[in-house]
Amino acid sequence: MARTSLIVEPKGHVMTWLMLDHPAWDLDTGTPIRALRTPTGTWTFTGSSERMATLICGDGSAPVIDSYDPVSLLDGRVPVGLAASLHRLGRVERVRNPDLWEALATAIVRQVIRAGQARKMHRAFRTTAGEAAGSTWLIPTPEQTLALSAEDFAELGMAFKHRPLQAAASAYLTHHAEWAQLAPDALVKALQSVPRIGPWTAGAAVADATGDFSLYPYADLAVRTWAALADPATAWPTDEPGFAATWRRLAGPHLSVLTVLTLAWGDHHAQVDQGSTHH
Template sequence: MGTVVTKIFEYRDEQIEALGQADITLGAAMQRLGRVERVIIPDLFAALVHAIVGQLISVKAAATVWGRMQEQLGEITPQNLLLYTADDIQHCGMTMKKARCIEAIARTVAKRELDLENLRELPDQEVIARLTALPGIGRWTAEMLLINSMERPDIVSWGDIAIRRGMMKLYGLDSLTREQFEQYRKRYSPWGSVASIYLWELSFE
């Protein structure tokens, strides 16, 4: 059985204070919730597969599939996953589209057609551009890699339904326009990722 190494997203009290000053409502929510820990996956390939697994399904369902993948397939590395067919990957509980996407990306990385480690040197938008060129990878998946693996400091994803739900709860809104979202996102900058961690927490309360 493979066990993917995880760690906690690192952020400092000064970032919490800066967010609280930038947005009083968020500051009050952060104070009430206390320190929220976000588990991330430092390995970029494993984190990318994890993000693909999580596309358009609940956090709970994604956790089930992710656990099953590690039990049935072992290590989440390109070389190991290429020992299996898309059918084998699908049998862990995902759609065939996702299984084929994971298989294709494993092959791309194994052949060194994509060097994931090089992404660490690039700015956020360039990382998103490189990743969305891959099959089955949209902006949300790329943004999840930026926050849940690279620990980039300023990611707030419009494509994440839980983040939008957290925002609506926080500000007492019945709906949220893209324009409103962008106003809040700019207010949180440059510590949008910490805001995201709290918005996720709020969305599940």
């Protein structure tokens, strides 16, 4: 099988931040690593302290690396303080998730709990029930997820994730071909027909799978928290509807870029101050 490698690294003199917010990135060793399942093979990434990543593709294909540039926000709409913080961060690159099942299962794991807990739970789920991929693990397939008992989930500390994950696995096996044909906004609606999947989970999953963060639940606690920390001089609304309306107005045509860059700023902040991680 053909194997190719790709280096994702800063381009020219522009600082680039490789976003490692996704809980599938294993960060415990100090060298970030991640594996992703695709329809034709497995991709593995190895990062570095400089936020570069070497990608090994088992099928000769290349990943989609989405790039988000803060220069697009310097049009006067975004408050000066927030724009300055995001501009200092630099361009952000993020690996788009080619596996809708993993994106959906990850969003379910992230429901309600803090980011640090979600990362530990995601890793436990992968290492216990998933497949090894080099020195990391792939998330369990829908079939593997359905094969787990309630007791298995309880032993993983995931008893409250048992029913939503298995409902999603069953729905994915039934509808994945249909879902693959849907436009992103229609997919967000379709996913909400699955029990225990609401707007937050559906939006987070589709943003992960498409790279379009205008679909992310941009008024959630993470975005509100990071916006306030990145720009404490602005009086941000603290309620979700008020924040959402303000965020849309400030973002204009750059809603996806503003949202993902703010989350990336939070990712950077959390790496510096491990006690401040939120979801």
